[in-house]
Amino acid sequence: MKEKAILIITHGNFGKELLKSAELIMGDQKDVVALGLNLGDDVESLRMDVEKIVKDNQKANKETIILVDLFGGSPSNSALSVSKQYDVKILTGVNLPMLIEMLSSRDNYDTEDLIEISYKSSVDGIKKLGYKISKKEENN
Amino acid sequence: MGEILFARVDDRLIHGQVMTKWSKGFGCNAVFVIDNNLAKDEYMKSIYLMSAATSNLAVKILGVDEAISLWNNDKFGNYRVILLYKDIATVKESITKGLPIKKLNVGGLAKSPEKKFVIPSVSLKKEEAEMLWELANNFDVEVFFQTLPESKRVNLDAALKLFGINM
Numbered sequence: 001m002k003e004k005a006i007l008i009i010t011h012g013n014f015g016k017e018l019l020k021s022a023e024l025i026m027g028d029q030k031d032v033v034a035l036g037l038n039l040g041d042d043v044e045s046l047r048m049d050v051e052k053i054v055k056d057n058q059k060a061n062k063e064t065i066i067l068v069d070l071f072g073g074s075p076s077n078s079a080l081s082v083s084k085q086y087d088v089k090i091l092t093g094v095n096l097p098m099l100i101e102m103l104s105s106r107d108n109y110d111t112e113d114l115i116e117i118s119y120k121s122s123v124d125g126i127k128k129l130g131y132k133i134s135k136k137e138e139n140n
Numbered sequence: 141m142g143e144i145l146f147a148r149v150d151d152r153l154i155h156g157q158v159m160t161k162w163s164k165g166f167g168c169n170a171v172f173v174i175d176n177n178l179a180k181d182e183y184m185k186s187i188y189l190m191s192a193a194t195s196n197l198a199v200k201i202l203g204v205d206e207a208i209s210l211w212n213n214d215k216f217g218n219y220r221v222i223l224l225y226k227d228i229a230t231v232k233e234s235i236t237k238g239l240p241i242k243k244l245n246v247g248g249l250a251k252s253p254e255k256k257f258v259i260p261s262v263s264l265k266k267e268e269a270e271m272l273w274e275l276a277n278n279f280d281v282e283v284f285f286q287t288l289p290e291s292k293r294v295n296l297d298a299a300l301k302l303f304g305i306n307m
Contacts, residue, residue: 011156039260039261039287040250040251040257040260040261040262040263041250041251042151042250042251042252043151043152043250044151044250045250070156071191071194072154072155072156072159072191072192072194073155073156074152074155076191077152077154077155077187077188077191080187081183081184081187084183084184
């Protein structure tokens, strides 16, 4: 199974801080990088940074999975534009449950399954709390 | 008959600031991206169109000449349009070829060493400032610098002063 490298791209420092939060919980991680797009930054240079990281991963025989914050935003567009030339997988709506799942399961699954599991964890990680729990949910 | 609400220069083209902020209000129902290179790049075109598909806006990606023939054809039909540009030179090309842009929002141009900041999201080269001067003086375009509708607005004369140009 190919090793997987993870690249997080977000607006501002969200991704960098998210990675720090994940590492606070899980300890230091290898093969994971976060990039941020800030006011006044050049999207073309972001695209080139993304391309370089993906290329380097490819040379090291690693697959790249890109996690972005917002579908349709510039970080997502730069990931998509790199996907023209390179085989990368992209997940949007990155959150802490997604990242933790990705980091903790990446050595155990192939890419397709890892994406599915991480997608599920990111959605399942969202709960509406503070409501009275109904009988039905208790039984589940 | 349609209407060009305003044009915006933003090198990120379609993204959150445009789709969630600028396109709300003004009765806007369409965003046309005008960019000669992008119009030829089917792959990137499909990315922008896919990203914009969840909005309720009509989105088109056009080359300058294509945009002008659409305008000449039926004045953009029922569309109340924001025109999006990656650079000022393409705005100038459109206006000189006959697209009646009367308001120009410069909202996003990335920084680089030879440029000067006008607002935090916009930095300009001298020749870009000169082009804007030309558009304001020769084509009566109202040029203003603003990231979001609620953020600080800087007018062209203040921006031109940074380059020692007088209106």
